[in-house]
Amino acid sequence: MNEQQLSKRLEIVVSYVSNKARIADIGSDHAYLPCYAIQQGLAEFAIAGEVVEGPFQSATKQVRSLALTEQIAVRKGDGLAVIEPADAIDTIVIAGMGGALIRSILEAEPAKLDGVKRLVLQPNIAAHQLREWAEINQWKLVAESILREDNKIYEILVLEPSEAKVAYSDAERLLGPFLMREKSEVFHAKWEHELANWIEIRGKIDANSAKNAEKLAELDLKIKLIEEVLR
Numbered sequence: 001m002n003e004q005q006l007s008k009r010l011e012i013v014v015s016y017v018s019n020k021a022r023i024a025d026i027g028s029d030h031a032y033l034p035c036y037a038i039q040q041g042l043a044e045f046a047i048a049g050e051v052v053e054g055p056f057q058s059a060t061k062q063v064r065s066l067a068l069t070e071q072i073a074v075r076k077g078d079g080l081a082v083i084e085p086a087d088a089i090d091t092i093v094i095a096g097m098g099g100a101l102i103r104s105i106l107e108a109e110p111a112k113l114d115g116v117k118r119l120v121l122q123p124n125i126a127a128h129q130l131r132e133w134a135e136i137n138q139w140k141l142v143a144e145s146i147l148r149e150d151n152k153i154y155e156i157l158v159l160e161p162s163e164a165k166v167a168y169s170d171a172e173r174l175l176g177p178f179l180m181r182e183k184s185e186v187f188h189a190k191w192e193h194e195l196a197n198w199i200e201i202r203g204k205i206d207a208n209s210a211k212n213a214e215k216l217a218e219l220d221l222k223i224k225l226i227e228e229v230l231r
């Protein structure tokens, strides 16, 4: 993978960046995504944000080697802290982390989302955390993708601010409203696997112990939701 040949995962992530966007790629690592977005004319300005020194240095080197320092600001900092109002960022990309970490980044500095028109989020796990965040903070899903690469399955969530209250059903929150309607082969593979896993876990929990009641009820609900959507 490099700035010219992105992974299939990042290619789909960046496909949701458009209209000469001003993007912040948080947790940018080598800055492949912002470099690609600028070179392909999808974005006119980008911030590559990194909190860890090693990846920050890699991003800095990459942007310099492509002579993109005018269009891409590589900044070291935690989450959205790297964004300044003068950057006029309209699209934030956060990819390749767990859903809980992405959510904590969004929650840490909500004011940095003012003026942002689109979030492109790619949680490696726990996408439901982000759908729940969206409901609480009035962002609506406008698209979702699911893909398999190197035997791993990834979900991509695209969110825009909503005028109206946002509410998803339990099934939509867990499985994704667009994904559960599309029911692709990859979606089936993911949830058949999760279902088998949860059924196995359930079988190992002592149903006679009162302290397991809440855990069992939660598992039963998830199993029921998945079964209803898959069958």
Ligand code: SAM
Pocket (backbone or CB within 6 Å): 010, 026, 027, 028, 029, 030, 049, 050, 051, 052, 055, 077, 078, 079, 080, 094, 095, 096, 097, 105
């Ligand atoms: N976004 C790239 C991708 O999807 O291929 C890189 C993903 S990499 C697995 C996650 C990156 O996020 C790491 O480089 C890590 O240092 C960075 N990161 C983790 N927490 C962060 C935070 N709070 N703020 C900024 N960067 C963070």
